[in-house]
Amino acid sequence: MIEAVLQLRNVTKTIGKRNIVDNLSFDIPAGEVFGFLGPNGAGKTTTIRMIVGLISMSKGEAIVKGVPVRQNFELAMTHIGAIVENPEMYKFLTGYQNLVHFARRHSGVTKARIDEVVKLLGLQNRIHEKVKRYSLGMRQRLGVAQAILHRPSLLILDEPTNGLDPAGIRELRDYLRKLTREEGLTVVVSSHLLSEMELMCDRVAIIQAGKLVDVRPLQGYKDEQGTKIVVEVGNKSAARELLVAVVGESKVSERGETLEVAADRAAIPELTRMLVGAGLEVYGIHAVQRSLEEQFLEITGGEMVV
Structure with missing residues (x-):
């Protein structure tokens, strides 16, 4: 059985009489890229802030590598590297000087480890330039390098693709995959870009109004629920009536001159014969494959996932 690096147990944040985050519970195993996905104000960033101790939990517990965050905060944080919002750097220093400075916060971070992380994140060519000359993508990579200096088990990134161009997003995605493969890291990432979550994450937690709607493997989502059958017929109204009688009204919709049926590809022969x-x-x-956007709009009741 794969060890759970992060466990949330009934994590709740109450402000006034309102639960901003409401009884979140799920496990994240080692070596996974896990995404937080949900509409604006769903509680994604609040959850991340509670995990890393930037705000307190009203109830529940986050457990990192078996260590409860509320009961043993300092030990739990030794297992976490995080960037919440934007990575903070000293822009008048070089990238390397920033890493040396951050390395002093943790015991046992050697020069060899700094060089290893620089190479891992592909920063060798510009690590001795001042950070003020870095692009946003370079600063993000330097931030990730800083966050993993002390060999954490869990890397948490809040909206890491914000402001990045497509090349920068792909670059970051590739490096995160490399970290899970070569460092054995577990990565938790929140993002407002559905297409990037699909390419970046193994699983996502869908959060709406502070509640956990579902935790799903993204590939599983595509395989199990991502198919629709497009039907082009001579008498659309008669065909629609027939299809509704068989599969139910909620699974049949009209798109221009065609009908769409939410069903697996295996249903095509039977529907054709009928x-x-x-x-x-x-x-x-x-x-045809339904887009992730269509699937998540459906599961969140029509609210745009961001």
Whole structure:
């Protein structure tokens, strides 16, 4: 059984009479890139801030490598590296000088470790330049380098792709994958970009109004729930009536001149036989993958996932 690096147990944050985060509970195993996904104000950043101790929990516990954050904060934090919002750097210093400075906060971070992290994040060519000359993507990578100097088990990144261009986003994504592979890190990331979450994460927690809606493998989401069947027929209204009677009204929708049925590709032969058997002219029937946006809009009741 894979060890859980981070466990949330009924984590709650109450402000006034309102639960900003409401009884969140889930486990994140080692070596996974895990995403927080939800509409604006869902409680993603609040959850991250509670895990790293920037704000207190009203109830519940976050457990990092078996260490409860509320009961033993200092020991728990030795297992965490984090960037909440933007990485803070001394811009008048070089990238290397920044890393040396941050290394002093942790015992046992050697020059060899600093050099190892610089190479791991692909910073060798510009590490001796002043940070004020770095692009946002370079500063993000330097921030990640700083966060993993002390060999944490868990790296937490709050909106790391904010402000990055497509090349910078891809670069960061590749380095995060490299860290999980070569350093054995578990990465928790929040993002407002659905397409990036799909490419970056193994699983996501969908959070809405402070509550956990679901925790799902992204590939599983595509395989299990991501298919729709597009039907082009001569008599659309008659076909719709027939399909609704078989699969239910909620699974049939109209898109221009076609009908869309929320069903797996394996249903195509049966639906075709049924339509043809009813005397309808079928001009085309094929399966397409529903976008992640469509799936998450559905599960969050129509609210845009950000």
